[in-house]
Amino acid sequence: MSENKKSELEKLEAISDKSQAIGEFLEWIFSSKKYHLSKYLTEEEYEREDNVYYVDGLYKKEQFKRHEFGKEELVPVSIDIKKLLAEYFEINLTKVEKEHAKTVAESIILGK
Numbered sequence: 001m002s003e004n005k006k007s008e009l010e011k012l013e014a015i016s017d018k019s020q021a022i023g024e025f026l027e028w029i030f031s032s033k034k035y036h037l038s039k040y041l042t043e044e045e046y047e048r049e050d051n052v053y054y055v056d057g058l059y060k061k062e063q064f065k066r067h068e069f070g071k072e073e074l075v076p077v078s079i080d081i082k083k084l085l086a087e088y089f090e091i092n093l094t095k096v097e098k099e100h101a102k103t104v105a106e107s108i109i110l111g112k
Contacts, residue, residue, distance in 0.1 A: 008095040009103070015089045022088075026081050036076045 006014070029035045086093045 007099055008092050009099045011089070012091050012096055015091070019085045019089060023081050023085055026084075037079050038074045038076050040074055 012019075083093065085091075086096075
């Protein structure tokens with residue numbers, strides 16, 4: 001691999017300490033402090049009939065209502081910390097899995 005173009009596995013390794021620290025902090029926030037992430041629904045999300053959100057360990061299915069003063073409503077969201085960190089650090093997890101599988105297969109073929 002050229003020096004200018006790192007593999008996704010190399011990129012992942014380069015940020016692993018930072019990612020681990022941030023991930024542990026988020027786990028602490030969610031589990032120990034009982035905080036939740038929320039987002040504002042988009043117009044498209046308001047129109048969907050299958051709004052499903054993860055709140056306090058349970059799935060809730062409900063159509064959220066618009067406030068009279070606007071179209072935005074803050075709702076709790078479920079988030080996969082691993083995917084969130086990958087997005088933040090611009091790591092493609094699909095490529096990571098493929099590169100890892102290729103490395104394992106090459107190791108098996110070479111008998112390492």
